[in-house]
Amino acid sequence: MTVIRSARRMEALAKRLERRKRRVGVVPTMGCLHEGHLSLIRAARSQNDVVIVTLFVNPLQFGPGEDFARYPRPFARDRALAKAAGTDILFAPTQRELYPRGFQTAVDLGALARRWEGASRAGHFRGVATVVTILFRLTRPTMAYVGQKDYQQALIIQRLARDLRLGLSVRILPTVREPDGLAMSSRNASLTPTQRLQAATLFLALGEARERIRGGERSGAALIEGMRRRIGETEARIDYAAIVDAATLEPVWRLRGRVALLVAARLGRTRLIDNLLVDVS
Amino acid sequence: MTVIRSARRMEALAKRLERRKRRVGVVPTMGCLHEGHLSLIRAARSQNDVVIVTLFVNPLQFGPGEDFARYPRPFARDRALAKAAGTDILFAPTQRELYPRGFQTAVDLGALARRWEGASRAGHFRGVATVVTILFRLTRPTMAYVGQKDYQQALIIQRLARDLRLGLSVRILPTVREPDGLAMSSRNASLTPTQRLQAATLFLALGEARERIRGGERSGAALIEGMRRRIGETEARIDYAAIVDAATLEPVWRLRGRVALLVAARLGRTRLIDNLLVDVS
Numbered sequence: 400m401t402v403i404r405s406a407r408r409m410e411a412l413a414k415r416l417e418r419r420k421r422r423v424g425v426v427p428t429m430g431c432l433h434e435g436h437l438s439l440i441r442a443a444r445s446q447n448d449v450v451i452v453t454l455f456v457n458p459l460q461f462g463p464g465e466d467f468a469r470y471p472r473p474f475a476r477d478r479a480l481a482k483a484a485g486t487d488i489l490f491a492p493t494q495r496e497l498y499p500r501g502f503q504t505a506v507d508l509g510a511l512a513r514r515w516e517g518a519s520r521a522g523h524f525r526g527v528a529t530v531v532t533i534l535f536r537l538t539r540p541t542m543a544y545v546g547q548k549d550y551q552q553a554l555i556i557q558r559l560a561r562d563l564r565l566g567l568s569v570r571i572l573p574t575v576r577e578p579d580g581l582a583m584s585s586r587n588a589s590l591t592p593t594q595r596l597q598a599a600t601l602f603l604a605l606g607e608a609r610e611r612i613r614g615g616e617r618s619g620a621a622l623i624e625g626m627r628r629r630i631g632e633t634e635a636r637i638d639y640a641a642i643v644d645a646a647t648l649e650p651v652w653r654l655r656g657r658v659a660l661l662v663a664a665r666l667g668r669t670r671l672i673d674n675l676l677v678d679v680s
Numbered sequence: 681m682t683v684i685r686s687a688r689r690m691e692a693l694a695k696r697l698e699r700r701k702r703r704v705g706v707v708p709t710m711g712c713l714h715e716g717h718l719s720l721i722r723a724a725r726s727q728n729d730v731v732i733v734t735l736f737v738n739p740l741q742f743g744p745g746e747d748f749a750r751y752p753r754p755f756a757r758d759r760a761l762a763k764a765a766g767t768d769i770l771f772a773p774t775q776r777e778l779y780p781r782g783f784q785t786a787v788d789l790g791a792l793a794r795r796w797e798g799a800s801r802a803g804h805f806r807g808v809a810t811v812v813t814i815l816f817r818l819t820r821p822t823m824a825y826v827g828q829k830d831y832q833q834a835l836i837i838q839r840l841a842r843d844l845r846l847g848l849s850v851r852i853l854p855t856v857r858e859p860d861g862l863a864m865s866s867r868n869a870s871l872t873p874t875q876r877l878q879a880a881t882l883f884l885a886l887g888e889a890r891e892r893i894r895g896g897e898r899s900g901a902a903l904i905e906g907m908r909r910r911i912g913e914t915e916a917r918i919d920y921a922a923i924v925d926a927a928t929l930e931p932v933w934r935l936r937g938r939v940a941l942l943v944a945a946r947l948g949r950t951r952l953i954d955n956l957l958v959d960v961s
Contacts, residue, residue, distance in 0.1 A: 406845075410845065410847075418699065501839070502843050503789050503790030503791055503792060503839065503843065504787060504788070504789055504790075504809070504839060504840045504843035504844055505787070505788045505789075505790070506785060506786070506787055506788075506844075507785070507786045507787075507788050508784050508785055508786075509784030509785075509786070510784060511784060528785070532844055533843075533844060533845055536844060536845035536846065536847070537845055558782070558784065558785060559785045562783050562784065562785035562814075563785055563787075563813055563814060563817060564687075564691065564814055564817035564818055565817065566691075566695075566817070
């Protein structure tokens with residue numbers, strides 16, 4: 400596995416791979432790799448000639464009150480995990496490489512970025528969309544792999560790649576979960592043991608709603624009420640619980656088609672999100 | 681010369697040209713071609729294997745009060761002029777080709793886009809930056825050619841191509857002028873004969889300021905005052921007259937380095953802009 404720090408070197412290599420028509424799979428990450436990331440890397444490995452993992456803690460996507468400085472950066476561990484999962488190139492640039500002096504261009508999405516995480520975290524998706532566009536240009540993927548756990552982010556990345564004609568497909572792969580159902584996330588490490596036990600309730604609430612849909616329930620309000628009640632049994636404070644169209648993320652009150660069940664909640668200082676997709680037949 | 685309407689076809693052809701390492705020169709236009717555009721096309725012709733002219737009246741860059749619907753679209757004339765100047769491919773997509781259903785991504789610049797034209801025309805540069813990014817992705821230029829007449833726009837296009845790693849250089853070529861100095865612009869056609877005579881005063885004012893700089897004047901305020909006085913002798917209403925750093929477009933009060941002299945003024949309903957670059961030694 401090669402570690403590349405320079406944007407120019409990454410770009411030159413990506414160009415050569417493109418000319419040779421190599422299939423390039425890219426997995427964008429902020430490091431702190433867990434089983435969720437590794438499943439993306441393994442999928443990329445199985446479908447491409449070359450696997451590039453990008454590792455960059457992107458200052459643009461952290462809000463003023465958020466934890467950019469304290470975000471963990473266990474580089475040696477990430478490098479070992481990426482390598483073991485089949486990465487060929489670990490692209491880990493510095494801030495100055497991606498955002499040189501005078502840098503001032505941003506990529507911004509409309510409706511998809513406004514609700515849910517966009518409403519809670521001002522500027523967050525603008526930061527994500529900007530860095531992902533640059534990383535895709537530098538690495539020139541045939542295919543990029545993102546996790547369903549950050550479903551809104553995944554849709555945004557898919558949309559911008561299409562809208563800006565970046566020439567790749569974005570694959571959204573299933574959320575990897577702990578045995579009790581908690582979605583893998585680097586934030587889980589911040590939970591106290593009690594909070595960790597309670598955290599699984601998010602998935603429990605989502606799963607119960609899915610069962611009720613399968614049982615015939617079609618009222619968004621009733622399902623949301625059920626999720627809120629279940630999560631309300633813990634110390635978690637709900638940011639939102641919603642049922643939305645899986646493509647547009649607009650709320651759906653009478654369920655039909657493909658929907659996403661979304662939840663975001665805080666346990667102490669840790670903010671968790673999770674979701675499930677359901678085909679309402 | 682081939683006329684291409686389909687984004688997909690343009691993209692496929694651009695990919696093939698890229699693989700064959702052809703030098704591709706692109707001139708983005710909104711049609712209504714005049715000698716200014718033709719000089720860009722000829723420059724592209726002399727420096728590239730393939731010349732692509734894009735022709736698209738971009739709704740995103742028109743403000744609510746502006747003239748998108750009434751913007752002239754003399755296609756047959758544009759096609760003939762583009763061909764005669766050496767164009768290989770005229771890419772003239774419809775709106776739906778560039779902005780398909782669900783499209784919602786925008787490209788936005790910071791400081792460069794805020795002042796001058798950005799202050800007068802809300803959302804204008806966002807529209808320009810977005811369409812240019814998409815056009816560059818669809819045509820994959822080695823080099824793009826833009827006119828110095830829209831100097832702020834030219835710097836913005838140069839900046840976004842660099843920031844988003846679009847892989848091309850942007851050449852800014854000199855403004856082409858009428859015999860009396862008026863900068864070529866499709867808007868000149870809207871001037872009444874009296875306004876047309878007065879319009880040359882913009883260039884006169886800029887030229888006088890340049891002479892005073894060459895003569896040793898270093899006070900931005902004095903130079904701006906002179907430009908305002910000269911233009912004030914006509915019926916033109918000044919939007920702004922400014923002396924700015926030629927790279928950042930920030931005002932310069934004590935002249936040094938490379939500066940741009942900028943003016944924007946309205947004659948009747950027609951808004952004209954012009955500029956000169958001066959190296960202050």
